[in-house]
Amino acid sequence: xxxxxxxxxxxxxxxxxxxxxxxxxxxxxPRQQDYLWRHEARELLGIARQPSEPKPAxxxxxxxVCPHCNHSLAWRDLLPVFSFLSSKGRCRYCQxxxxxxxxxxxxxxxxxxxxxxxxxxxxLQLLAISLIIxxxxxGAVIDREHYWIPDFVSFGIIAIAILQYxxxxxxxxxxxxxxxxxxxxxYLLRSLYFYLRDVEAIGLGDxxxxxxxxxxxGLDALSWVLLLASLTGxxxxxxxxxxxxxxxxxxxLAGAAYVYFLGETFWL
Numbered sequence: 001x002x003x004x005x006x007x008x009x010x011x012x013x014x015x016x017x018x019x020x021x022x023x024x025x026x027x028x029x030p031r032q033q034d035y036l037w038r039h040e041a042r043e044l045l046g047i048a049r050q051p052s053e054p055k056p057a058x059x060x061x062x063x064x065v066c067p068h069c070n071h072s073l074a075w076r077d078l079l080p081v082f083s084f085l086s087s088k089g090r091c092r093y094c095q096x097x098x099x100x101x102x103x104x105x106x107x108x109x110x111x112x113x114x115x116x117x118x119x120x121x122x123x124l125q126l127l128a129i130s131l132i133i134x135x136x137x138x139g140a141v142i143d144r145e146h147y148w149i150p151d152f153v154s155f156g157i158i159a160i161a162i163l164q165y166x167x168x169x170x171x172x173x174x175x176x177x178x179x180x181x182x183x184x185x186x187y188l189l190r191s192l193y194f195y196l197r198d199v200e201a202i203g204l205g206d207x208x209x210x211x212x213x214x215x216x217x218g219l220d221a222l223s224w225v226l227l228l229a230s231l232t233g234x235x236x237x238x239x240x241x242x243x244x245x246x247x248x249x250x251x252x253l254a255g256a257a258y259v260y261f262l263g264e265t266f267w268l
Contacts, residue, residue: 011117012110016080019109022134023102024064026141029150069094080106109137115262128160132216135160136254139209143250149205157212164216179215182222183207206249213257221260228256 041047064073071093077083084103091098112133116126139153158179165172186207193201214222229252237247 008117011113015110015113016106018113018134019106019137020078020080020102022109022137022141023105026105026138026145027101030142030146066091066093066096068096105137105141109133112137112258115265119265125164128164131160132157133258136258140251140254143205143248147246147248148203149209149250151205151208154205154208154212158215161212161216175215175218178219178222179211181219182214183211185222186210202249206253209250210253213253217257217260217264221257221264224260225253225256228259229253232256 064078065071066073069091071091077087077092079086081103084098087098089098089100090096113130116129119126119129121129135153135156139149142153143149161175162172165175186202187204190200190202190204190207193199210225213225217225229249232255233247233249233252236252
């Protein structure tokens with residue numbers, strides 16, 4: 001009993017810390033990439049670099065600081081969820097409100113990882129599913145906030161799936177062909193809509209992301225993931241009375257794939 005309790009506590013602490021790392025990575029990495037792209041564009045066009053534009057810190061560079069007062073954060077300011085609660089959602093140094101994105105991502109990471117406690121997985125399987133959960137969250141968060149899904153998310157899921165199915169070549173071939181079919185369907189729909197309306201209805205990042213999810217889950221998941229993601233996105237867009245022209249589809253694809261995975265694991 002005590003051993004199970006300790007294991008569960010360690011599990012919770014680990015995934016809350018993983019969520020904290022995901023929250024920091026998804027904040028820093030897109031800003032650094034945007035800076036590098038603009039810097040490269042200026043070099044190609046012969047435009048001088050803006051002297052007042054500092055290079056954003058990378059994920060492994062520099063200590064965490066408050067984005068408002070730039071005060072370095074101590075260890076007690078970085079405890080997942082607990083630091084947010086103890087400071088009542090405000091920076092201890094400047095009293096500026098802290099974004100709810102951090103505890104939300106931390107708790108969401110733990111919530112998505114909880115079913116792993118009841119799955120009968122070997123060590124390699126557990127590692128593979130854990131990495132996929134991390135990649136799903138990274139892709140969903142970055143797409144929701146910046147409207148693009150990094151290629152390393154999609155290719156990472158594909159690489160994990162290939163390693164997972166590599167011992168059975170026939171199954172691996174089926175999953176790779178299913179991923180290719182998923183990409184082709186979205187690409188053709190995108191091309192057709194662009195031809196008819198001269199508008200990009202869905203990005204290639206979404207097509208690659210869906211292909212990666214289907215390489216992981218298999219062809220049977222394609223219709224379910226598309227249907228669930230589309231319905232969820234539509235309902236939320238109507239509920240929020242979404243006025244933006246673009247809607248991030250990545251979070252709905254990630255959520256639908258995760259739900260299908262749970263259903264396949266526990267009920268199918």
